[in-house]
Amino acid sequence: MNSRLQITAGRKLAPLGAKDAASSSIRSAEAAGSPSGATGPARKLRQITARALLEWTYRDQCADRLADAGLIGPERDAAGLEPRGSSADGVAALMRRDVLGVRIDGGPVGVSPRLHPDAEAVHDFVIAALPGLSPWMIRHARAGSCPDWGQAMRPRMEPDWKGEPRHDGFGRPVRGSYRMIYDANRNPIACAVQPADHVIYRDALRQDYRRWYDGVAAVFAAFRHGGLEAHRLSGIGADPMPWE
Structure with a gap:
């Protein structure tokens, strides 16, 4: 037998030191606490206001457009059908070109039409809980704006x-x-x-602003304690009465 192998085989393993034992315990605990057994820190949630969350949902994720992709009216209203994508031709493609104003040729990189789960949750809430405000709120969220409350008015x-x-x-x-x-x-x-600038007209503008603010506040109330996978709400993100 080789002399090196003899020495290695005859060597006794040294007992774990305190530092090595602690490191081993930490690795074991991390592996036990991870669903897949993988180690590493937990994913950090992104802090965001309710207004910024709405803008991300409709300006970046385009939730209102992707949510109905590939379905025509009767299909969208039928029970049990959930949109998952759309074909490259047919009615869905024509509707998409009408919205965008162009025909996208494509490319080597595919883009999944699947919405981010948080954007899907926010869009479902806006449509279900704010039916009268949803088109108005979606329009402002996509533009990153808020209703005019008469800030430019001067006596x-x-x-x-x-x-x-x-x-x-x-x-x-x-x-x-x-x-x-x-x-x-x-x-x-x-x-x-x-x-x-008549007072009645100014008051009407402020009432519209308050309706928009109440809608943003409703989104904050719905998700302030959870319900989102990658975001945590830090506030409403809008002034309830900016004219004061």
Whole structure:
């Protein structure tokens, strides 16, 4: 027998030191706690606001478009059918070209039409719980915007027009198209004025903003304690009354 093999075979294994034993215990515990037996840190959830989650769902994931891909109206309404993709030709392709305005030739890299589970959960909630607000909220989420609440409005006055004002070719109001104030001799002395931005119109804008905010807050309330695989809500992400 080879001398090196004899020495190796006759050598006694040294007992584990404290450091080696601790490392072995940690590896065993990690393997036992992992569903697949793999070691490594747990996946960290992404902190995100409810408004940013909506924007990610509809601007990045296009959940409202992928959720109905490949299905026509009767199929979409039928029970038990769930969209999983769409064919490269037929009605689905024509509808896709109508939405995009172009025909995509394709390429060597395939893209799965499967939605991210979090985007699917958010879209299902918006459609089911906010039916009257869903188209409006989806439009703002895709644009990354919020409803106009009159932030550009400033107290100002404008002429009290006689009906609709007339304008010249440069967009300037034509003289004599607004109401005048006369003296006792019927000489014009002033132009009648009125508030340019009416309070009723401003209040209507703010009510629309509040409806949008309440929808975003509803998404936050629905997922603040869980229900998402890769995200954790950190807040609503919008001011309830930005005009104050």
